[in-house]
Amino acid sequence: METFFDQLAIGASTGALYALLALALVFIFRATDIVNFAQGEMAMFNTYIGWSISRPLSFSWIPFLSIERHINILNWHPEVFGIPLFLGSESDGSTRLGYLLIVIGTVAIAFVMGGLIERLIIRPSEGKNLLNAVIVTLGIFAIVNSIANWRYGPVPQNYPAPFKGNAVDFGLFKLGQHSLFALIVGVAMMFAIYVFFQRTKLGLAVRAAALNPQASELMGINTGQMLTLGWSLAAAIGCLAGMLVAPSVAGISPNLMLGVLLYAFAAAVLGGLDSALGAVVGGLAVGIGQTMVVQYIGSEWSDIVAFGLIIGILMVKPTGIFGSPVVKKV
């Protein structure tokens, strides 16, 4: 029975990551009606950016920017729970950016990149055939994947994780520190997203722009900006998910997010592509179901069960569990 609860906890932790990526998919689908196949690759590339800024610092190529020298003069290394906040000295003597700084920097870059992609690539293909936009996201997928392959190579690289220690024993179940961290961050992000969309004016504006562009334009909302914001947010959330996924698998590689994206799709469809709650429930269900199948049936069945289940559920509920029904008009 202990293994059961262990697997449940691990499944919930993976599921939280699936749910994060599924939420990103749902944002983009609600805002633009596009199923974004490039979501996982965008996250992967941004995670790589996080990897490259997490490497030992050397700013020798810009002499006046040697930050670590300036900051080290102060000899000020604040820490939170043992994690260096800004700069940390590694055991090999090199200086690296602290985890928090890496996360902030990477998410900021991802935010800008998501917006740029929407403005430069998605917008020219909007308002035409829906299939065109989907093909465009496939194009982004191919470009980002091959640039990552070319720039960083196919070999998985170690990824920094803030907590790498032993598993925490909760009595009923044990959970690795990183999985616990991922679960906590995932749940916190979901809560933050909920608050943003339900309790802030900006979130309301984004929802309005997605729901009824014409009416919200008349109400003075800049719908174009809201769409860009939606893509930016989705990219940032996906990037965060990628940074949590990378340490829990073999490390970061160009195909890091491919499997995760497929499960996130499964999660999003399971819950209904236009429902944020559905994405969360679907993500957890897919994550827990996957670990259970691997544990009790066999790992070669995990994908078959996951995708077979999706087809089955779509047969019963054609728009997912929480999705709103499609209304056809003449």
Add this chain to the structure above:
Amino acid sequence: MKMTGNYRQGIERFIPSPAEAVVLATLLFFTWYLYGGTGNDVFAGLSTFIVVAIAWVLGVAIRVALNDMRWWLLVIALLLVMAPWLALNTFQIAVMTEVLVFSLLLHGLNVVTGLTGQMSLGHGALVGLSAYAVAILVDHWDWPLLPAMAAAVALTFAFGFALGIPALRLAGPYLAIATVAAALVFPLVLKLDSVQDYTGGVQGLRLHKQPQPPGFIGGFLENESIAKIPEQKKFAPEEVQVKERQKFAQATYLYFLCFGVAAIGTFAAWNLQRSRFGRAFIAVRDAEVAATSMGVNTALYKVTAFGISALYAGIAGALLYMVVAFVAPESFDLFNLSINPIAYLVIGGLAAPGGAMVGAFGYKWGPEVIKKIARTDTDFDKLQGALTGLMLIVVMTRMPQGVWGSLTRLNSFSWKALINETKAWVLSRTIAYWLAIALGVAVVIAIGAWFAPVWGVFAAGLLVVAPQDAWAGVFLWLRSLPAIGRRRAPAPGDAR
């Protein structure tokens, strides 16, 4: 003779229209590639130009006779028949054969996605089902190849109809994801332990005996004056030459088998689109509710569309097994046969048989050409995906109707109108705007010193996706050129 839109007189008849210029340029590039591409053989380049020149002269001659664009169909058909002799080696003949097979798959996809508007990303599973059915019948039950292929096509056809019934409940992205799920599950099921006896597991199944050309055809194709063997084998011992000739005869026989099927398939697809069924499909795509109220049985037509599409996919799968002589689960991964075909179908042009042909051609030859260029630069090889992706984005943003749609539209293209529009657009911007653009380019170049290749790709993408800004300079330069566009023949009522 009916006067069509491209009526010309005098010397004008010898100037290719924009559409013809595009076709000629494609021909030029393709034959250049076939005849050695970057090789240093003078004759290779010469023969390229000769082929294109013959096509052009032939074209002008037939245009003079028919005053019509349809002669291009004749030229393309002629080139397809001549393809085994135009190709450099048996490998290239095999690629051409696969182009024909894939054009069948794309015709099938076109019925369900282009005409009926149901997004299916799972056709790889149908192709795989058919290919594996043939393979298992031949390998496990020792059926002869032809009956096995017929049985597999029938099975896939029936399965497609059956698949269409649950698909009725799904729409738009949900259908797309359900079909993706089917395409994902298919290769995994093949690898399961319980079915490994039949499917051969990861190793896959091999066809030990490809169909041999029957006596007189084989004798004809192996004839010394007919068979084409590689240059470097010209002076090889007799038995090597005979073997090469047999290889050529085998590849060419398979090519013409597929050519026959593909010709029938294309003709059927062409006619289907204009038949009662085709119009009903389009009605279902464009206005489902309206079609229902007009008495179109939408459910029946949707299921029929799936069935016809599966029929095409089944034929493609059976032929693919015959041509490649090998199936393995890896051949049916998500991108290979499910997502890439639909991407190239959209690039080629939806809802047009010509678009499917162009798409199949691009799908098989695009990567080959890129590989050829990649030989000069190893880094280029890794960026192959980026080039494909860039092409997808460029075609989708600049030609939403696909290559075929743009080709057919080029007939009404006018340089003058384009230049006038561009001029008006450029003048409507302030100088500060252009200075800002120049500053942006300068910054990109400056940063490029640090991260050059990525920014290069980025800037190249920008040039094409935001063309109004970037291409404006090019159009300004074009303005200084004399307008070579087609002029309309003066109508009787026109003012002088």
